[in-house]
Amino acid sequence: VGSTRVNEVLAPLTGDVGLVKEEFERITLWDLRSWRQRSTLVLDGRIGKVLPDWNEQRLIALSGGQNRGEATEISVWDLQSSKKIGKATESQDRIEVFQILPGGKRLVSGLLSGRITIRELPSLRQLSTFVAHDDWINDLLVLGEINGGLYLTASNDQTVRIWDAESNRLRTELRGHRGDVTRLIMSNDNRRLFTSSRDRTLKVWEVERLLEPTIIEAHENNIYTLAYSADGKQLATGSEDGTAKVWNTATGQ
Numbered sequence: 001v002g003s004t005r006v007n008e009v010l011a012p013l014t015g016d017v018g019l020v021k022e023e024f025e026r027i028t029l030w031d032l033r034s035w036r037q038r039s040t041l042v043l044d045g046r047i048g049k050v051l052p053d054w055n056e057q058r059l060i061a062l063s064g065g066q067n068r069g070e071a072t073e074i075s076v077w078d079l080q081s082s083k084k085i086g087k088a089t090e091s092q093d094r095i096e097v098f099q100i101l102p103g104g105k106r107l108v109s110g111l112l113s114g115r116i117t118i119r120e121l122p123s124l125r126q127l128s129t130f131v132a133h134d135d136w137i138n139d140l141l142v143l144g145e146i147n148g149g150l151y152l153t154a155s156n157d158q159t160v161r162i163w164d165a166e167s168n169r170l171r172t173e174l175r176g177h178r179g180d181v182t183r184l185i186m187s188n189d190n191r192r193l194f195t196s197s198r199d200r201t202l203k204v205w206e207v208e209r210l211l212e213p214t215i216i217e218a219h220e221n222n223i224y225t226l227a228y229s230a231d232g233k234q235l236a237t238g239s240e241d242g243t244a245k246v247w248n249t250a251t252g253q
Contacts, residue, residue, distance in 0.1 A: 025042055099141070114135055
């Protein structure tokens with residue numbers, strides 16, 4: 001496929017374009033019907049996170065630096081023309097996570113400093129920026145179906161914060177973890193929020209109350225990843241203890 005290590009392969013559930021992300025500089029677009037290479041996007045430096053927006057036929061990508069986690073540039077690419085249509089740089093900070101806000105016209109980014117930046121799509125013109133946490137932001141979760149649109153942030157300051165997607169005002173703060181909060185995931189019915197942490201626990205929050213969560217002593221070391229099954233009946237956790245576990249979401253066992 002390419003001259004450097006392939007790090008990720010992405011394809012939509014429907015459609016005819018697939019993406020192959022290499023470690024440095026290149027993202028290759030492939031025609032999934034003919035299996036022929038369509039074009040190559042050339043980025044600057046090591047490629048970090050990428051977010052395809054299949055509905056708008058565009059790709060949002062982090063890049064920059066020679067080492068993992070040094071991405072400071074974010075760019076938007078048109079998948080039809082393979083042209084860069086937006087670019088922004090966080091010269092004094094590092095972009096950790098990003099998601100598209102409800103409506104598809106704005107991008108929210110979480111930074112190493114604990115700041116949130118809101119940018120216009122596809123130009124990436126900065127609309128606002130503010131301090132959201134006291135430490136870096138590990139994860140972002142956007143919920144377009146609840147209360148007109150919300151986004152959640154998880155941070156090394158051991159909190160989860162819930163923000164109004166239109167006004168960027170803080171709605172609620174969730175406390176309880178005794179370590180960095182690493183990941184967020186919502187149940188398919190939007191009734192339960194799952195949070196993982198370096199305190200080795202998985203917490204289950206009832207969205208209607210957001211009071212005392214159910215605490216699951218899940219692993220013997222830091223938890224870094226969560227995944228939800230399509231039928232909503234199982235949740236998988238991955239940990240630094242070298243194990244992955246699958247949990248029944250109804251019983252927590």
